[in-house]
Amino acid sequence: MSILAMDRPRAEAQNAMSPAAGAAAIHIKGLEKSFGSNRVLRGIDLDIPAGQFVAVIGKSGCGKSTLLRILLGLEEPSAGHLRFETADGSQAQPNTRIVFQEPRLLPWFSVADNVAVGLGEGVPQDVSRQETASVLSEVQLAEKAGEWPSSLSGGQKQRVALARALVSKPDVLALDEPLGALDALTRIGMQELLNRVWRELGFTAVLVTHDVSEAVHLADRVVVLDEGRIVLDLDIPHPHPRRHGNPALAELEGQLLAAILGEIRS
Ligand SMILES: Nc1ncnc2c1ncn2[C@@H]1O[C@H](COP(=O)(O)OP(=O)(O)O)[C@@H](O)[C@H]1O
Numbered sequence: 001m002s003i004l005a006m007d008r009p010r011a012e013a014q015n016a017m018s019p020a021a022g023a024a025a026i027h028i029k030g031l032e033k034s035f036g037s038n039r040v041l042r043g044i045d046l047d048i049p050a051g052q053f054v055a056v057i058g059k060s061g062c063g064k065s066t067l068l069r070i071l072l073g074l075e076e077p078s079a080g081h082l083r084f085e086t087a088d089g090s091q092a093q094p095n096t097r098i099v100f101q102e103p104r105l106l107p108w109f110s111v112a113d114n115v116a117v118g119l120g121e122g123v124p125q126d127v128s129r130q131e132t133a134s135v136l137s138e139v140q141l142a143e144k145a146g147e148w149p150s151s152l153s154g155g156q157k158q159r160v161a162l163a164r165a166l167v168s169k170p171d172v173l174a175l176d177e178p179l180g181a182l183d184a185l186t187r188i189g190m191q192e193l194l195n196r197v198w199r200e201l202g203f204t205a206v207l208v209t210h211d212v213s214e215a216v217h218l219a220d221r222v223v224v225l226d227e228g229r230i231v232l233d234l235d236i237p238h239p240h241p242r243r244h245g246n247p248a249l250a251e252l253e254g255q256l257l258a259a260i261l262g263e264i265r266s
């Protein structure tokens with residue numbers, strides 16, 4: 001698939017999904033998580049406005065995935081608070097979804113049925129069919145609906161995983177190194193796709209990545225974790241979509257690398 005084809009403006013998107021019901025703001029205060037004597041998160045304070053795209057970056061083992069699992073309610077914090085606020089002001093648990101590095105598709109389900117899994121139980125079949133077709137078109141895989149996952153490339157499988165996460169119109173989308181296993185060109189194409197669906201659907205995004213260039217390309221804000229704390233919280237004040245190779249972004253990448261490598265302590 002051409003990278004340019006994925007970067008089409010919104011007006012041209014065929015069969016585009018309707019926007020999320022409302023992105024949720026995330027408020028994290030004094031968050032700690034220990035596993036036995038291993039103090040993984042040591043006091044995280046982070047306020048993420050509704051609809052913001054935040055990247056979380058840091059060395060392997062610094063607690064990025066743990067933070068995402070707490071956001072999704074898959075892990076309980078040891079101390080501190082996590083609160084969501086949806087557009088209508090309610091503080092109920094919003095619809096949160098996650099995409100992992102491995103697509104985790106069911107091999108005995110078609111592409112469309114794998115996506116429909118994301119809707120959960122009890123959705124009428126005609127609604128399910130319509131929503132599935134719409135999100136598959138959003139990730140430019142409409143023509144693969146009836147195929148088996150085994151016939152897809154790595155990048156296509158990951159787009160199916162993204163579609164499965166998006167089909168229920170999440171308020172918060174967590175992404176745990178979703179592009180980590182893809183080759184460089186597929187990865188750039190996926191970054192454009194991710195940026196476009198985020199702009200179109202308006203969810204709050206929390207992306208864990210190892211790649212500073214990816215973080216700076218996609219996020220409004222990049223948070224660097226080290227030894228369980230936020231050591232840098234950097235705004236990326238550039239309009240989307242962004243061009244690869246922009247010198248101002250390269251400068252921000254440098255700042256982030258310095259923080260990750262421990263040369264900056266704020
Ligand atoms: N369920 C668990 N039980 C025990 N230790 C865990 C568990 N989950 C994560 N850890 C530990 O927490 C630390 C952070 O892990 P993780 O959040 O996966 O790091 P990252 O995603 O930044 O690489 C690691 O030392 C890991 O071994």
Ligand SMILES: [Mg+2]
Pocket residue numbers: 064065066176
């Ligand atoms: Mg991880």
